[in-house]
Amino acid sequence: MSRRDFVKITGTGLALATLPGFIRSGFAGVAPDDNPYKFYFQRFGIDEDTVQKVMAEALHYGGDYCDLFFQNQLSNSIRLQDNIVNSASTNVTLGVGIRVLKGDQTGYSFTEDISLASMKAAARTAAGIASGSAKKAPETFNATQLMNYYETQVSWEDVGIKDKVELLQAINDDVFKQDPRVIKASVNFSDSENYILVVNSEGGIATDYQPMLRISVGCTAEEDGKRENNYFDYSARDDISFLTPERLKILPQEAVARTVKLFEAQTPPAGEMSVVLAAGSSGILLHEAIGHGMEADFNRQGISVFSDMINKKVAKDFVTIVDNGTNPHVRGSINVDDEGYPSQETVLVENGVLRTFMHDRISATHYGVKPTGSGRRESFKHNPMPRMRNTYMKSGPHKYAEIIASVKHGIIADQFTNGQVNIGPGDFTFYVKSGSLIEDGKITGPIKDVNIIGNGPEVLSRVTMVADDMAMAEGGWTCGKNGQSVPVSMGMPSVLVSSITVGGRG
Amino acid sequence: MEKNVYLDLGYWVQKKAKQLGASESALGINHARSVSVDFRDGKVEKLKESTQQAMWIEIFAKGRYSNHSTNDLRKESLEKFIANAVDLTGFLEKDEFRKLPDPGLYKGQSEADLDLSDAKQGDVTADERLQRAKNLGETLGGKDDRIISVSSGFHDSHSETYHLKSNGFEGHKESTSFTHGASVSIQGEGDKKPEGWRYYRARHLEDLVGAEQTALEALERTKARLGAEKIPSETMPMLLENSNAAGLLWRMMYPLSASAIQQKNSFLEGKKDSQIASEALTILDNPSIVRGLGSRYYDGDGIAAKQMPLITNGVLNNYFVDVYYGNKLGWKPTSGGASNLIVQPGARSGLEIEAGLDRAILVTDWLGGNANPTTGDFSLGVAGWLIENGKRVKSITEMNISGNYSELLMNLVEVGNDPWIHSSFRTPTMLFDKVSFSGS
16 A cells, blocks of 8 residues: 555545654754765664774673664554544654673673773673673674564654554544444554664674554443453554555454453363364464574573474474464565575474574574574663564464364464463463354354463374464564563464363362 | 662653653663573583663553563663654544553552662672582482482572652662572382472562572472372362462462453453452462562552452452552552562461361462363362371372362462462462362
8 A cells, every 4th residue: 555545544645744754863864875874874863983983892801792783763552542642752762772792691881871991891891791801893894684574664753643543543543443342442552663773893894774553453342331442453564555455454353352242251171171273363373482592592492392492293294383474565574584694484493393593693603503583672772592583383274174174172262462482391371362162163252361271292283273364473572581572473374283271170 | 770760760761751642651770780600510511691671661651551671771772662662552442441540559659678679689799600500400419329420509689679750759679689499300110200399589688598408308309209100080178388389379369460350351340359269368468578579669550559359358459450450440559569468377387287288288289280260160280299197198280270260269278377479479288178189
């Protein structure tokens, strides 16, 4: 959809350019030219000489390696509640994180003041992880060639607040039109632009512009004195064109449909049973059951349940699971990781065999392999570590109808709100916000609010059918690890897990 | 922090906001410094030092409201930032309920010294930090042949914040925090590698629980997970370890808020002065505990902090009412959120209660799950022990508890006399009857 279409949808005839895009970075707007690094150097007010001086300080005590991670993030959010768009927030962060490695040891410091003196002071702090004679900074820097998996036409800086206000009001009106039982609605819209520049002591340099949007619609409905609340959301690394007329129609429809469905929903019986995971955000199972356990830092330390399973058969032949940073416009995609390595598709499980872990620089060095472009961090205030991007299972040989028909007694789960894992024993959970019972091969009444708990390797071995309908989640998933949050996504075809513990009652 | 520099900047921002069109404003400026040292298997894994500053401002202009934050505190940047903030606010819709608190609510702050900042924090040396983190891990050397890995860490921080509101509020908060802890992985059956941890946090360094005790507790908690497996589903009593009881009760705090009630997302709406739990439950919000992890002089609105009973003998006394949602509901503000929550202890220790149980599950760890604030339904992953005839007979894992808070709280049978004081939510051991456990 073009920008003009968006204007049309939101019902305003005003040109966007006449409205204030709120956040401006405080830097001169410099268009990229033949040297893409010039734009970023100017954005951060630095040059190669400055970088070399800071690196010399970081390597003052003989660290093996150092990198500087410059970041400028501009975020906006706007909220509708009680029928009016009555709240907006903006946030600007700017800074540089300086990391020094000595073997697998990390020294880290950051500064929000990008002056040479402040950066040198921070570099000297990070350098303290090593103790020895100084090493030299590189004399030249070579660009890392990158693909762009989230090319955009319109900067979020150029989308005016007035258009967002009208967009939220239109969605709110639609929510109330869906069902007379709706008594409350809220709509939240947030966008951000993240500019990063990574430069390392091996002379590597990479930059990225990372856009993001998230829009969520929540509502409460009332029937016979009972209330239920639910929501629906979209998130993507994209510009405003992501909000097509179709998606803007689905948002209020799904939010209301998911809410009123809960009036009929029951808590399922407790205990082990067959669970069908519907295509899409059921990929949360993979994220928890296998993804975290396959992050190489836990394996390097020998504390993951998967530490000794490489090249072992862990699932049926038709199970292939990947972690991929290159899916166009998907929330967890990255052109480059936060250590400067290009993103890629990393095959974790190939035809049922565990193939490789997800690596950052430290773990790749430990294992003697190439980094997988999985070194991510929340911001310049944090050191990178192996993290997931978009984790999903590829389509298999079965049909959805065939899977449902095969279940005598179980549930199908289709909406999830969170998950968690204990890496060592491999025990994990994910919370089913809504789903349905399956009895004698047929979907019957809806269910809600039930936690599912299992063991990663055991559950993988119990994936007995995989359908041909893989879909990616389109919601705003965020992964937390060691106090750092990063955006991720996930995906799944419809899958049958033959037996897993469902936290029902009775 | 050099007090006058930040305070002066705050006044400058406040004045600038007024000049640029804000009728009222509220702002905060924070400066924080922290250091963390992590050891793993005898050597430093990570050293991290950080110093950061931030400013956030709420703009009230022509009946409209917005809030903004930045870490770029240069005056030339701030001026542009504030001008944009005021401009943006003008495009929002009017909200008659969004206004600064009545200045009367600011009055009556405690004049007692809550002692939230340890002056000695500035004297802690880099070597001392390293040594503390290292010692914690080394305590476990040779303690168990099955240990795969031991991680230990020491973290300390100092934070100082100034708050200014244009209708006369001026507040200052300063606090320190020290945390140390260990996590242990051991080789279990097959590929399983059970893990456990223990950490302690205190406002003053001298109040931290000893390194040896912390490390040994981490090891014991890990060993307790060996051989854990699920048992068949059953409804039976649940004994909740004191350090984990907050994991169940904190999920009630959002339904107790005015925002949840006004948005019709609370199962506790209309329950004030009603019996919502058994008589065994009494919870007090107490902001004035000396060196308390949740202690404060004023809340986010600037309301002077004072003690507030939440639940007394099972009867709901108060909600957390902030200024904005209080205005919407027509209710007098109490406080926007909890400070230190104190569950009134009972007569017996957790171990005494445990010894008297015929058959129950002792929950020592949570694993995921969620609760629905609108209905009170919950479903949570648990691990712990099966208790038979007062003894821990089997380590259990991969199980869930499910139910509804309204029923669960009425089934609270007894609370222990052993509050966990290393948290802002001080919970003793708690015993609930008729809990539905799902397993094999």
